Amino acid sequence: MALQPIRLFGDPVLVTPASEVIDFDKELRQLVADLTETMQAAPGAGLAAPQIGVPLRVFVWDIHDELGHLINPSLDLSEELQEGEEGCLSFPDLVYETPRALRAVAKGFNMHGEPVVIEGTELLARCLQHETDHLNGVLFIDRMKSEQRKIAMKEIRESEWFGLATTDGSTPIIKTSPHSTFGLGL
DSSP, X not given: OOOOOOOOTTOGXXXXXXXXXXXXXXXXXXXXXXXXXXXXXXXXXXXXXXXXXXXBSEEEEEETTEEEEEEEEEEEEOSOEEOOEEEETTEEEEEEEOOEESEEEEEEEOTTSOXXXXXXXXXXXXXXXXXXXXXXXXXXXXXXXXXXXXXXXXXXXXXXXXXXXXXXXXXXXXXXXXXXXXXXXX
């Protein structure tokens, strides 16, 4: 296992949809191990492969001392919403109110290619949605209400780490989520 550097907001890999995993092999198991070790060292509640520069549909989580991972996920979300604070390891030390579905059912595979279903509410549901968004090139700031996003972007631009992800001087990509925000983020 090896700790990996976490990519920061502004890195193009974070806004690029990840590719499906096709080979459930030793390299995939190593990726899951690296993600888990990196997430725990950060520390964080979840980490997606694009956050360490690997554009594959893989993420891990550690919620209430329960470790898990999911590959090639799809989500079914409840209509009931939750408001709550959310952060991201690619946005160090910043936390914002972010609307999410209260309940999520994630279907995908484990690292051995076996089908799995993960059902979660509240924090686990939030994590499943957040990490799946990473795999789709969507960031949690894309889910915020417009006014909250403006406040967040001001704080992001003022942060010590802003701009470290782009060495060519390009401007980070900021977009509106192409996915349902339940009418809250548009």
